[in-house]
Amino acid sequence: MQSSIIIADDHPLILKGLNDFLLEKKYNVLASAVNGKDALELIETHKPEIAILDIQMPYYTGLEIAEKCKALNYQTKIVLITFEKDEAIYKQAKSLGVYGYVLKEFALTEIEQCIDTVSKDIPYFSPELLSYLEVESTPKELETLTPTEKEVLKHIAQNKTAKEIGDLMFISNRTVEKHKSHIIKKLNLAPIQNSLLIWAKENQTLLE
Template identity: 65%
Template sequence: MPTSIIIADDHPLILKGLKDFLIEKEYNVIASAKNGKEAFTLIKAHQPEIAILDIQMPFLTGLQVAKKCKEENLGTKIIIITFEKSEEIYKEAKSLDVYGYILKEFAIEEVEHCIDNVLQKKSYFSPELIEYLEIKQIPKELEILTETELRVLQLTAKNKTAKEIADIIGCSPRTIEKHKSHIRSKLKLSSNANSIAIYAKEQEEFLSKYT
């Protein structure tokens, strides 16, 4: 079955252009809306796989629609399209579990690739936005580690020994070594004794929140 999509934009030409493109690419565009309130009503009624929303719309913004969808546990994945290159908006979008963030000037070029990523449950943010904001994204592999493993990695980056880490976390040095073994396995690091320390140092800026 074609991917079901609802689109919303208060600019008629942009809305028509996006709709025509998606239909041409054989997506199932269920409906389109000209404001945020209408968009949310349609999402709630049809619960499409994806909703592509302009960020600035009357009644409700794209992010306000995303917030309402999150509050009501709707499964629709949200893609935002905007001219805005704002770190504040970027961070808010991330906090609302928005899956895609496309700059309007690249919308037609990027939307298909963005949808493909979203269908695989991967987020997609315009490379131009990331480059503009100079955002360093957290390496994907860190997401597969447990909170304790991340803490061990973070303390390793600070040159703590297994015994020192064990004292801080409140367990035995042997347990810490087991955690390190799991980290090596998950991250596919070599069995070299220094491999974790080297990796931890390379990712220290991302691990700093686990202090």
């Protein structure tokens, strides 16, 4: 069963392009809007599972809609679509519980993966955005790791198996797995296969 979706963007061409693309891919698009006020009304009326919203729109921005939905305890998962590669906006989106953040220049290549990931209750943030922001900032979560956990993470980034890590660090496989489980919790990673490996690869330069 496909997730129900509403979309909103004040650029008619982008809205039409996204709408046509999603319908062509057989997604369940209920309605679309060209401003934040109409988008919020569509969320209130249809209670869609996912709302794909432009950040900059007349009346309400995508972030303001996310804030209102959070305050009203709506279950709709908000996905923001934007040209903005701004750390402050990204942090605000995360603090409002936004489920997805897709850059417009990659929208048609990423939106399917984003919807499918968000439908499984896993947040999706554009890899291009994350790599752009990582240049400027070290994830705070990394600072919560112990030196041993950081060493385990560094070995994971080098594709080492639990056994190889254990041999290198003179600890048992079981202890390595325990460290991995603590790291996943501390980094707040989704409990999906390879999430730790993906994170370690993306942040390899921070582990040097």
